[in-house]
Amino acid sequence: MPIIRVDDLTFRYNGLDVISNITFSVEKGTYLGIVGPNGSGKSTLIKCILGILQPEQGRVELFGKPLDRFRHWAKIGYLPQRLNALNTHFPGTVEEIVQMGLPKKDAATLRRTLETMAIGHLASRLIGELSYGEQQRAMLARALMRRPQLLIFDEPTTALDPETREIFYALTKTLNHREGTTIILITHDIGIIGQYAQNLLYLDKKVIFSGTFKDFCSSGDMTGLFGPKSQHIICHQHDQSGACG
């Protein structure tokens, strides 16, 4: 049973298609990379999957349940692209935000998660006082805190320094390999996708490519889209990283 099944999904804004007739599925334990140019509908697709946006047509199933009947939201960890214009006066501490929505507050898990993201020393600081990079790390910690079965990251590392970025990607790989956590990563950086993801969804308002990296590397259509050199680099990075699962 796929963890996510999307069937013929279309979302319009002001009468224009943002995404149209999207169909794909994600199996348990997959590391899926979603790529596409700006405005290709990557974030919109995720928001439709999570019920944040209501699509014009189509069907979404999460863990085998239609979206409107899905209740086990603790199975999903989501990190949005940008917090909606984070109010810098918001008086919540990092600790309060990382534990947001958790039925049980577990001090040991909290400390461990904060340390993993190198923000243990910021636990009692107000989120609005932190730099954007620190805020992003706090939000990553929040997504990881629930130990979800499905993690969705929308451009997660844009504000992170290279070292934390590496730690983050290594962590996603560990979660995927050791704990079988399904990961969906949206990024502009196709090189990163090549290093970590097993599957690729290339989106430009509709699905341009959906399949494994092996299929991607042997696809003549993708050579036409990316150019032979870029495609070779991406596939080489993928082979080197051993992300084949």
Next chain:
Amino acid sequence: MNLLDILSYEFVQRAMVAGMLIAAVSALLGLFLVLRRFSLIGDGLAHTTFGSVAVVLLIGISPLYVTLAALPLVMASSLAIYKLTSSRKINADSAIGIISSLGIASGIILASLSGGFNVDLFSYLFGNILTVNNTELLLSFIVFLIVVVVVFYFYDDLFAVTFDQELAQSMGIKTRRINVILFLLTAIAAVLAMKVAGIMLVSALLILPALTALQLAVSFRTTMIAAVVFSIVAVVCGIIFAFLLNLPAGAMIVLFNICFLFLVFVAKKLSHLRR
């Protein structure tokens, strides 16, 4: 006249209790509203209250029940603001502006048409907590209980929705339900606050304690408690000084709230300079 003499009057006791209850309610809701950039909703709903009171007076309902009778229209207006804001095409400030002007325009036209209750209607512009009646005291107590229970029960949801609505949705929180509850409670608080501060100053009761507490924020919970404390102290001081100086209580309460904000702001600046 000393403090004990003032507090011995039954109408002052009633005003104190109702004032403190309404202050706590306004401060609790105000924090969520300010953080969600709905600060001016108090103004909008107060103006709608003006129109609603005009309708109630026109129908001929006893002045004793004006507050109660105005509630349904103000609650409907609050939901209308929420609905307009949710449409994604109208910003919060514009939505408040639309409903606010509708309320005040309806009030003026109804007052003009009736020709008889202008004085009654315009007395609501400035409010008078010292005239609070038993019905209003009971209503304040019930609303206080409801707001405390709602904030306690839905604390996590309110926190998440206030922090980031989309993130809250992705956590399975029924954000629509939380928003409707918040907007309905704000409507009730605005009608009650009208009695304390008058239509002109309702938003002050919602905004100022929250702003003062935010200057001292160390966590969300403590900010909420601080807002309630500042709000209650301002009401108590405002009523006492209004009585002693024979000045309008609503305006005194608002001035105390502004004083607290100013003092906290200055103290914060000084402590930054010393570091």
